[in-house]
Amino acid sequence: MIFAGELCYIPDNYYYVFPVPVSSNVTISEKDLVTGDILLKKEIQTPSLPGQVYSFQGIPGEGDFSSDITPPLIVQSQGLLIFGFDVSGQVVEYRDVTFTPQTDTMGHVIGMEIKGKPGTSVVKRSDDPAGLPRGLIRVYKLVIINPEESNRYEYQLISSIDANGDGSFFKTLLAEEPEGEPLFKEGDRVLITVEKGGIPLDQEFVLVFSEPLYVNVDINNINMNTNINSNETLEPGIDLPITIKDITQPDSPENINIQTRLLNSGTEVRIKPLSQLKENHVYILQTFDETRTELPDLMDCSGNPLHIQCNFRAKRSYNLYFESTNQEVYDTELIGSRLFVAAGYDGLRVLDVSYPSHMRTMLTVPTLFTLSESQESIDIPLVFPDRVNGLAQYVEKEVVIDPDDGKEKIIEHRFLVVVGGGNKNLGYIKLVNLTELENPANLTPELYQYKSQIISDSHSDAISLPQGYPRRVKVFGKYAFVSITNSGLVVVDLEQMQSKSNRYNLNAIIRYHPEDLINDAAVYRGLLKNPDIEDDPGKEEIIAVLLVNYHGLKLLALNRSETEDPGEPDKYKKYLMKEVGDYNIGINHHFTNLVLAEDYWVDIDEDGRGEIDEDNDIQIDQQRTGQNITGKDETRDVVFFAIPTIRQLVIVDVTEIYYKEDASGKRIDEGRWQPGWSLNFRYVKDAQGYYAGNMREMQLGREDRVLYVTDINMGVMVVDAHLTGRKLFRNWETFMKGPETGAAATGGEEAETLTIIDLFSGFYGVHAISNPESWYLGDINTTGKSQFGLLIDEDLNMAVVGQQSKGVDIVKLAQPEITFVKKEENAFMFTEVRRMSPSGTLEDELDDNDNDNYNYNDNPEKYPDEVYIMALLPGDIAKKTGEPTIVYCDAWSLNSAHAPMIPWYNQNQVKTYMKKVALVRQSDNPLDPWYRVFLSAPIRITLDPYEDREIKYRDRQNYEQTSNLRMLSGD
Structure with missing residues (x-):
C-alpha cells in the first residue's frame, strides 16, 4: 500500500513481506484502523523451511485470505547439483558456478552471464565412447502461468548449456531481440540443474523442499503399503511422480525401478534405485512421470506443480598407470604403499604405489633353483629356491613398556607371507622381513628372511609331506591356510616357524587335509548348529572353505584342542580337520577363485533396511513374513566362486552350518543346503562386443557392494553384489536344469519357490537372474589379458589388475x-x-x-x-x-x-x-x-x-x- 496524505493507493497486484516462524500455526488478521473492526482473521500453517511467497488477494471475508502461488523450491539436494537464487544486481557464487548480472545503461538487470569452473559439470575423457555427450546444464526461471487467467507460477526451462570437455561452461543469457523483454530482471527466481559426474553406483538421492509436498495418503494412517513412517524406513507404496531414466542411448531411454520415501516432515524425499547404476551411463531424474497419468504431479499442498529435470552420470573406472614387464602375475598383496607381486619363476617384485600415476618397481627378489635349505640365512638378502605363487600379510604383535609413561603398549610388526616352490624344489612358506622398506629415503632396499618352513614335496618320504606345489595362502590370526595344488590343504602355525626351513619341524605344520582337486580356500569363524536342537545358539569354530574342482564346496573345522601333541609323528592321521559341510553341486567343471565376505549384509526381506533399521521394523516384518527379521539375521557370511566354462558366478551363504555326527564322529548328511544365488554371464558383453571368455579372479568391494571379476576378453567386469532373499529354490538340480538358470524345474514343472522363513531352515536356494542388464554394471578396459593378481583398495578407491605376461595396471575406481x-x-x-x-x-x-x-x-x-x-x-x-x-x-x-x-x-x-x-x-x-x-x-x-x-x-x-x-x- 502507498499512503499519500489522506489517500491510499492499492495496486492490483501486491505482496506483503513479513517474517513468520517456520513449522508453526500463526494467526493473520486484517483490521480497520479507523473503526477498529477486525475485517478478517485466519490461522495458517507456515512452511517448514524458508523461501515461500504467499499472495494475499480477494475481498476481505470472502474466499482464501492467502494462497501459496509458487511451486516448492528445492533447497537442498544430495547426489544431484540443483540450486536456486533470486536475481539481483550482485554477483552470485555457488559451488564453482558464478552468476554475473548483465545491466543496461540505466543499471537495470537485463540478463545474466553463467560460468562454471573446470570440473563443475561432468568431465569427458578421451577414451569415453564416441556417442557419449558432454555435461548438460539447464536454466529455469519462475514465470507466471497464463497471466490473464491465473496468478500462479511455474519453473520454465529458458536455456540449456552444453559443458566443455573439462566440465567448465559459459553462456550469456540476454533477450532474443534488442528491444525485447529482458530475459532476467531483479527479483526473478532462477533454478539451475548441473549434470555431475562420478556418482556412486549405489547412490541414494535426496531432495529437500521448502514446503510439504502433496500426497494422496493419510499420513496419520500409516500401514505397510506406504513409505511415510515414523522411523524413516524405505517402503514401497506411495508412488511419487519422480522418475529416473537411463538416457545413455537417447533414442531408447530405459526406466529405472526406484523406491521413494517421503519423511514425516513432508519436505524431504529420498529416491533409491532398486539396482545399482551402471558405470559411465547418463541418467536423468525428473520430478514428473509422463507415462503414468494416474499419478498427480509433484506439487505442494496448494497444488503448485514442480516440473524439472536434472542429468547425472555414474562414476567410471579407468587406468592411471601400467607397469610393463614380461613377467607373469600370479598374486598381489598391498601393504601400506608398497605393492608386492608374485611373479612365478621371476620371483617377487616390489612396487612403489605411493604416487599411483607414476608407479615404479623398487626391487625384484629373484629365484635360485640351486639354493638348498642349509644355505638359507636371515643375514643375507633373500633369494627364493623356486617359483613364487601366493602372497598374504601377517601382523605379529609385541607387548613392550612405553619408556615415557611406563605402561604396556602393543607394537605391530608386518611381514609378507610368501608361498611357492614344489616344482624344481620343495614347497615353502616364508615370512619376509620388510624393515628396509620402512624408510622411503632408502633407494636400494633389500628384503630378508624372517622365518621359513618346508610344507610340500615332489616325492613320497617318511615325513609324509603333501605332494604338490603351494598355490595360494590365506592368513587367519596366527594360522596360514595354504592350498597345495594336486594335494590338499596345509595349516601352518606361523608362531612355530623357525628362522630356517626344517621339514622335521612338526610344531609348525598342524594340519594336513588331503584333497587332490583343491582349487582355493578361504577361512572364517563360522557357527556350527545342531539341527535337532531348536534355537540352537551354535558353537563358533575356525572354518576353512575349500573350493574343489568338479565337486563344489567343502567346509572343514580346524578342530584343534589344547591336549593334542604337536610332536606326534602320526599327527596328520590322528589329528584331523573335521568335515562339517559337503556341498556337491554335481557339475563336472573346473572352478576358480573363492572370495569370502564376512558379516555381509543380505537384504533377506527386500525392504532396503539393515542393522538397527531392520531391528526397528518388527510390525512390518510380521505383516510381510510372519516373523521378525533382525539386523543380525541379515548379517551373513557368504562365499563367491566362478565356473568359467559355463560362465556362471555362484554365491553361497555359509553363516550357519547345520552339523550332526554319529557315534564315531563322522558327519551325518541330512541333505541340508545353505542358501545361495547364481548369476549367468553367458549374455554379457562389453562396448566393443566382446563376450565373457574366461573368468579368473574376483574381489569384493564391500563399501560399494560391487564384485570385480577379471576376464581374459573383457578386462574387469563390474557386478552388482547386492544380495536379497528372492527366488529361492531347493536344490542345485533345479537350478542347473532350468532353461534360464533355474526358472523352471526338471520336466517343465515350475520350480518350488520358498518363503523367507525357509531361508533360515538350511535349504539351498538360488537367486536366478537371467537378464544381465539387472546386475551387470560395466567393465574396465585393461592393457592386456586380465588374469590373476586382482586387488581392491577401498581406502583409496583404486584397484590393481594383473595382466597375462605383461605386468600390472593401477585403476582408479572412484574419487578419494x-x-x-x-x-x-x-x-x-x-x-x-x-x-x-x-x-x-x-x-x-x-x-x-x-x-x-x-x-x-x-x-x-x-x-x-x-x-x-x-x-x-x-x-x-x-x-x-x-x-x-x-x-x-x-x-x-x-x-x-x-x-x-x-x-x-x-x-x-x-x-x-x-x-x-x-x-x-x-x-x-x-x-x-x-x-x-x-x-x-x-x-x-x-x-x-x-x-x-x-x-x-x-x-x-x-x-x-x-x-x-x-x-x-x-x-
Whole structure:
C-alpha cells in the first residue's frame, strides 16, 4: 500500500513481506484502523523451511485470505547439483558456478552471464565412447502461468548449456531481440540443474523442499503399503511422480525401478534405485512421470506443480598407470604403499604405489633353483629356491613398556607371507622381513628372511609331506591356510616357524587335509548348529572353505584342542580337520577363485533396511513374513566362486552350518543346503562386443557392494553384489536344469519357490537372474589379458589388475574420500560423523536435586562439537610440492540450501569458512596404513562468533598439542 496524505493507493497486484516462524500455526488478521473492526482473521500453517511467497488477494471475508502461488523450491539436494537464487544486481557464487548480472545503461538487470569452473559439470575423457555427450546444464526461471487467467507460477526451462570437455561452461543469457523483454530482471527466481559426474553406483538421492509436498495418503494412517513412517524406513507404496531414466542411448531411454520415501516432515524425499547404476551411463531424474497419468504431479499442498529435470552420470573406472614387464602375475598383496607381486619363476617384485600415476618397481627378489635349505640365512638378502605363487600379510604383535609413561603398549610388526616352490624344489612358506622398506629415503632396499618352513614335496618320504606345489595362502590370526595344488590343504602355525626351513619341524605344520582337486580356500569363524536342537545358539569354530574342482564346496573345522601333541609323528592321521559341510553341486567343471565376505549384509526381506533399521521394523516384518527379521539375521557370511566354462558366478551363504555326527564322529548328511544365488554371464558383453571368455579372479568391494571379476576378453567386469532373499529354490538340480538358470524345474514343472522363513531352515536356494542388464554394471578396459593378481583398495578407491605376461595396471575406481571425523576418547581412532552439535547451545546442568544426573536435552544424541577433517590419499600425493607431507583443503559452513553461510556482520572473529586448512600425513613409514591418512588439527564448531577457547589434544605420537581452529556452524 502507498499512503499519500489522506489517500491510499492499492495496486492490483501486491505482496506483503513479513517474517513468520517456520513449522508453526500463526494467526493473520486484517483490521480497520479507523473503526477498529477486525475485517478478517485466519490461522495458517507456515512452511517448514524458508523461501515461500504467499499472495494475499480477494475481498476481505470472502474466499482464501492467502494462497501459496509458487511451486516448492528445492533447497537442498544430495547426489544431484540443483540450486536456486533470486536475481539481483550482485554477483552470485555457488559451488564453482558464478552468476554475473548483465545491466543496461540505466543499471537495470537485463540478463545474466553463467560460468562454471573446470570440473563443475561432468568431465569427458578421451577414451569415453564416441556417442557419449558432454555435461548438460539447464536454466529455469519462475514465470507466471497464463497471466490473464491465473496468478500462479511455474519453473520454465529458458536455456540449456552444453559443458566443455573439462566440465567448465559459459553462456550469456540476454533477450532474443534488442528491444525485447529482458530475459532476467531483479527479483526473478532462477533454478539451475548441473549434470555431475562420478556418482556412486549405489547412490541414494535426496531432495529437500521448502514446503510439504502433496500426497494422496493419510499420513496419520500409516500401514505397510506406504513409505511415510515414523522411523524413516524405505517402503514401497506411495508412488511419487519422480522418475529416473537411463538416457545413455537417447533414442531408447530405459526406466529405472526406484523406491521413494517421503519423511514425516513432508519436505524431504529420498529416491533409491532398486539396482545399482551402471558405470559411465547418463541418467536423468525428473520430478514428473509422463507415462503414468494416474499419478498427480509433484506439487505442494496448494497444488503448485514442480516440473524439472536434472542429468547425472555414474562414476567410471579407468587406468592411471601400467607397469610393463614380461613377467607373469600370479598374486598381489598391498601393504601400506608398497605393492608386492608374485611373479612365478621371476620371483617377487616390489612396487612403489605411493604416487599411483607414476608407479615404479623398487626391487625384484629373484629365484635360485640351486639354493638348498642349509644355505638359507636371515643375514643375507633373500633369494627364493623356486617359483613364487601366493602372497598374504601377517601382523605379529609385541607387548613392550612405553619408556615415557611406563605402561604396556602393543607394537605391530608386518611381514609378507610368501608361498611357492614344489616344482624344481620343495614347497615353502616364508615370512619376509620388510624393515628396509620402512624408510622411503632408502633407494636400494633389500628384503630378508624372517622365518621359513618346508610344507610340500615332489616325492613320497617318511615325513609324509603333501605332494604338490603351494598355490595360494590365506592368513587367519596366527594360522596360514595354504592350498597345495594336486594335494590338499596345509595349516601352518606361523608362531612355530623357525628362522630356517626344517621339514622335521612338526610344531609348525598342524594340519594336513588331503584333497587332490583343491582349487582355493578361504577361512572364517563360522557357527556350527545342531539341527535337532531348536534355537540352537551354535558353537563358533575356525572354518576353512575349500573350493574343489568338479565337486563344489567343502567346509572343514580346524578342530584343534589344547591336549593334542604337536610332536606326534602320526599327527596328520590322528589329528584331523573335521568335515562339517559337503556341498556337491554335481557339475563336472573346473572352478576358480573363492572370495569370502564376512558379516555381509543380505537384504533377506527386500525392504532396503539393515542393522538397527531392520531391528526397528518388527510390525512390518510380521505383516510381510510372519516373523521378525533382525539386523543380525541379515548379517551373513557368504562365499563367491566362478565356473568359467559355463560362465556362471555362484554365491553361497555359509553363516550357519547345520552339523550332526554319529557315534564315531563322522558327519551325518541330512541333505541340508545353505542358501545361495547364481548369476549367468553367458549374455554379457562389453562396448566393443566382446563376450565373457574366461573368468579368473574376483574381489569384493564391500563399501560399494560391487564384485570385480577379471576376464581374459573383457578386462574387469563390474557386478552388482547386492544380495536379497528372492527366488529361492531347493536344490542345485533345479537350478542347473532350468532353461534360464533355474526358472523352471526338471520336466517343465515350475520350480518350488520358498518363503523367507525357509531361508533360515538350511535349504539351498538360488537367486536366478537371467537378464544381465539387472546386475551387470560395466567393465574396465585393461592393457592386456586380465588374469590373476586382482586387488581392491577401498581406502583409496583404486584397484590393481594383473595382466597375462605383461605386468600390472593401477585403476582408479572412484574419487578419494574426504570427510569429517571424531576422535575416540582414549585412543587414536576416528569415526566418521554425519551430524554435529555446535558449542554455544545450552550447557548440561544438574537436575533440581543437585544429583549427578545431567540434562542432555540440548544435545540428547551427544553429537560432537570438536571434529577433524580426514582425507585418504596416496602417501606421496604432495611429493612434488614444497611440503610433501601436507595437503590443504577449504571448508565452508553451509545453509540448508547448501550455499555458504553469510558471516556475522562485524563479528566474524570466527569464520564461516576456513581457507587452506592443513591436513598432515600421519606417518613417514610407507608400510604403515597411516601413511595414507591426512588429518587436520581438531576444529571447534560453534555458535559463538567470539569463541576463543583452545583445544588441547594429543597427536598420534601422544604429544600434547594445541589447536585454535574454530568455525561458525551452518545448517
